[in-house]
Amino acid sequence: MTTAGAVALGAMLLVAVASAVIGAIGVRVTRSTSDFLVASRSVGPAANAGAISGEYLSAASFLGVAGLILRDGVDALWYPVGFTAGYLALVLFVAAPLRRSGAYTVPDFAEARLASPLLRGVCTGFVLLIGWLYVLPQLQGAGLTVTVITGGLLPAWTGVLAAGVVVVASVALGGMRSITFVQAFQYWLKLTAVALPALVTVVYFLGDAREFDRPAPPQFPSAASVDVRTDVLLDVRVPTDLVATGRIDGIDVRDAGLRWEPGLHSAEAGSRLGFTEGSSVPVVAGTPAADDAWLTPFPEGRENGLLSTYSLIIALFLGTMGLPHVLVRFYTNPDGRTARRSAVVVLALLGGFYITVTVLGALSRLYTPQLLVNGDTDAAVLLLPTAVLGVGWAGVAIGALVAAGAWAAFLSTSSGLIVSVAGVLSTDVFRRGRVRDFRFAAVLAGLVPLVLALGLGRLDFSEAVALVFAVAASTFCPLLVLGIWWRGLTDRGAVVGLLVGGVLSAGAVTVSLLGVGGDGALGVLLYRPAVVSVPAAFATMVVVSLLTRDRRPADVDQILLRLHAPERLGLSRDRLADRERRTLR
Amino acid sequence: MSMTGERSTRTVYEEVQDSAEFAQLRSRLRRFVFPMSAAFLVWYLAYVLLASYARDFMAVKLFGNINVGLVIGLLQFVTTFAITTIYVRYANKHLDPAAERLRRRVEES
Numbered sequence: 092m093t094t095a096g097a098v099a100l101g102a103m104l105l106v107a108v109a110s111a112v113i114g115a116i117g118v119r120v121t122r123s124t125s126d127f128l129v130a131s132r133s134v135g136p137a138a139n140a141g142a143i144s145g146e147y148l149s150a151a152s153f154l155g156v157a158g159l160i161l162r163d164g165v166d167a168l169w170y171p172v173g174f175t176a177g178y179l180a181l182v183l184f185v186a187a188p189l190r191r192s193g194a195y196t197v198p199d200f201a202e203a204r205l206a207s208p209l210l211r212g213v214c215t216g217f218v219l220l221i222g223w224l225y226v227l228p229q230l231q232g233a234g235l236t237v238t239v240i241t242g243g244l245l246p247a248w249t250g251v252l253a254a255g256v257v258v259v260a261s262v263a264l265g266g267m268r269s270i271t272f273v274q275a276f277q278y279w280l281k282l283t284a285v286a287l288p289a290l291v292t293v294v295y296f297l298g299d300a301r302e303f304d305r306p307a308p309p310q311f312p313s314a315a316s317v318d319v320r321t322d323v324l325l326d327v328r329v330p331t332d333l334v335a336t337g338r339i340d341g342i343d344v345r346d347a348g349l350r351w352e353p354g355l356h357s358a359e360a361g362s363r364l365g366f367t368e369g370s371s372v373p374v375v376a377g378t379p380a381a382d383d384a385w386l387t388p389f390p391e392g393r394e395n396g397l398l399s400t401y402s403l404i405i406a407l408f409l410g411t412m413g414l415p416h417v418l419v420r421f422y423t424n425p426d427g428r429t430a431r432r433s434a435v436v437v438l439a440l441l442g443g444f445y446i447t448v449t450v451l452g453a454l455s456r457l458y459t460p461q462l463l464v465n466g467d468t469d470a471a472v473l474l475l476p477t478a479v480l481g482v483g484w485a486g487v488a489i490g491a492l493v494a495a496g497a498w499a500a501f502l503s504t505s506s507g508l509i510v511s512v513a514g515v516l517s518t519d520v521f522r523r524g525r526v527r528d529f530r531f532a533a534v535l536a537g538l539v540p541l542v543l544a545l546g547l548g549r550l551d552f553s554e555a556v557a558l559v560f561a562v563a564a565s566t567f568c569p570l571l572v573l574g575i576w577w578r579g580l581t582d583r584g585a586v587v588g589l590l591v592g593g594v595l596s597a598g599a600v601t602v603s604l605l606g607v608g609g610d611g612a613l614g615v616l617l618y619r620p621a622v623v624s625v626p627a628a629f630a631t632m633v634v635v636s637l638l639t640r641d642r643r644p645a646d647v648d649q650i651l652l653r654l655h656a657p658e659r660l661g662l663s664r665d666r667l668a669d670r671e672r673r674t675l676r
Numbered sequence: 677m678s679m680t681g682e683r684s685t686r687t688v689y690e691e692v693q694d695s696a697e698f699a700q701l702r703s704r705l706r707r708f709v710f711p712m713s714a715a716f717l718v719w720y721l722a723y724v725l726l727a728s729y730a731r732d733f734m735a736v737k738l739f740g741n742i743n744v745g746l747v748i749g750l751l752q753f754v755t756t757f758a759i760t761t762i763y764v765r766y767a768n769k770h771l772d773p774a775a776e777r778l779r780r781r782v783e784e785s
Contacts, residue, residue, distance in 0.1 A: 165727075165745055165746060165749060168749045168750075168752075169724075171753075172720075172749070172752040172753060172756070175753060175756050176716075176720070176752070176756045178756075178760075179716070179756050179759060179760055180713065182760060182763065183709050183712065183713055183763060184709065184713070386743065386745075386746070387731065387734065387735055387743075387745065388724075388727030388728065388731070388734060388745055389727060389728050389731075396728060397724060397725070397728045400724045400727075401721060401724060404720055404721070404724070408717070408720075428767075428772065431763075431764055431767055432764065434760065434764075435760050435761060435764050438756065438757050438760045439757060442753045442756070442757055445753065446750070446753060576706075648693055649693075652693050652698070655701070655702055655705070656698065656701075656775070656778065
């Protein structure tokens with residue numbers, strides 16, 4: 092292993108240990124179930140804002156956004172913008188009323204609002220589905236990081252396993268109270284881990300004579316050897332000389348000097364391609380090849396770009412409010428007013444972070460273009476520091492910082508998700524609500540995605556995350572928005588709407604991942620279903636509710652009043668306190 | 677979960693529910709939240725529309741590598757933050773005082 096790799100591994104270990112220590116200190120002040128689950132709602136707005144941001148900035152944000160910018164250019168800006176804007180939708184529509192509902196999970200909210208055990212069960216199912224699907228890319232990201240920083244020495248599964256074990260252990264031992272402090276710590280670590288390399292790279296770039304906007308593909312800044320890990324089809328624009336080993340264009344070669352003429356060329360998994368300094372970079376077919384196309388929205392070869400982008404925006408904008416770990420975090424605010432205040436701080440923190448990773452992604456096109464060849468663009472942030480600074484002490488130190496930040500990203504988002512999934516498991520599936528059950532639930536909550544992550548092939552973060560957001564936007568978004576703002580919602584309407592939205596969105600993406608659909612409008616809709624599935628879920632909920640009008644709860648006015656009246660009226664109710672009172676009796 | 681505890685206090689609920697202050701509070705909230713979200717979504721979707729149909733405009737160079745499309749794209753972050761700030765200001769200025777009046781009224785009764 093290289094020195095850089097060893098130092099980075101050490102930094103990751105340090106993050107894991109630091110998280111565990113902060114968590115353990117938090118444990119001493121954890122006493123009851125409500126301490127455990129929602130930190131007894133006594134966390135200050137600033138610490139809470141840090142924790143919300145820390146939890147929200149996942150592997151997709153830390154590694155994925157820069158990778159997407161590197162590959163797709165301006166079009167990928169929608170991911171960071173959508174991730175940020177999703178928060179706005181959450182704040183405007185659901186944050187304060189949900190906080191006042193006194194429920195602390197979506198199934199709790201559904202039951203408080205519509206008093207239906209069936210609906211509660213369906214919601215529980217979707218919390219588990221969304222939570223597990225979202226932990227999956229986090230764990231796989233941990234695997235990717237370990238492989239990249241050790242130069243392929245450690246296989247991906249070691250990272251997956253390590254991340255899984257650390258997360259489950261810290262959740263099972265600490266609960267949310269300690270997690271809050273861990274999350275806040277991890278936000279600042281993540282921001283530093285992208286801000287420092289961004290600053291260094293920008294300074295380096297300003298002293299460099301190179302620019303982005305050329306009508307030609309990027310060039311290798313130095314000689315590069317690229318390992319192809321999955322089969323790729325490459326788009327070559329300029330005649331390119333290379334030395335290749337492996338199965339290239341259908342022919343087995345070994346250390347052969349080749350000249351690729353403009354057109355499409357294939358390289359199978361296991362090939363190694365060597366390029367000289369200054370030669371043009373072939374890119375994976377279907378992504379913008381020339382730099383000026385990369386800087387322009389919807390470059391050639393992107394038909395249906397409008398449809399796919401609209402669908403993505405809808406999924407990200409409306410899906411954030413349906414993510415279980417994001418929702419539960421708002422309950423840790425003492426009241427709706429502080430929930431609002433922490434949301435503003437969160438938006439500033441998120442905006443700052445996303446602009447920084449966007450800059451990193453753009454600059455990685457100049458300094459780590461070899462990732463465009465094998466499609467491993469998610470590794471851009473990890474490789475940029477040593478690509479710019481070399482393997483001197485500065486490059487090694489910043490590289491280690493970035494690896495630590497990436498590790499923090501997996502740990503924080505996964506722990507938030509595992510807390511939420513375990514909370515739902517312990518209250519809805521085991522139904523006893525004792526701390527020991529929560530620990531067992533945490534182990535189970537972590538085990539399922541761990542097995543999936545080890546068993547399934549890796550998806551791009553963008554694909555995996557867009558899928559989760561589409562499902563959340565098609566299920567919990569209509570339930571929450573209609574439940575909070577429309578008195579006509581009934582339990583039947585909610586159940587049918589959830590199922591229609593869930594089956595349409597999850598089904599479409601599954602079919603699309605199996606390779607059905609092609610490049611036309613249908614293929615885009617299968618891959619990005621939100622533009623259809625979200626309106627369908629809303630419409631179903633409204634229509635079925637109107638048809639079953641007699642099932643409106645008798646106390647709907649009281650409930651809506653409680654959701655919208657300020658809490659100082661004493662009308663909102665703490666369901667957790669209720670639960671504890673009952674346990675004591 | 678038993679609901680009987682709340683039902684016995686129904687008179688307070690009814691009174692608040694029927695009060696002009698509460699109606700005002702709710703309409704203020706609605707009148708802000710829904711138009712704001714609509715405006716925000718339109719601004720988003722319009723950008724994408726511009727990006728696909730007004731490509732020459734988006735490609736206009738402002739300085740160095742920076743074109744109009746990039747600037748408007750980054751402005752999306754700025755507007756997201758601006759809208760949140762406006763909302764919190766609005767809530768502090770218009771929603772919280774209304775809530776406070778409502779609270780006083782309930783306590784006096």
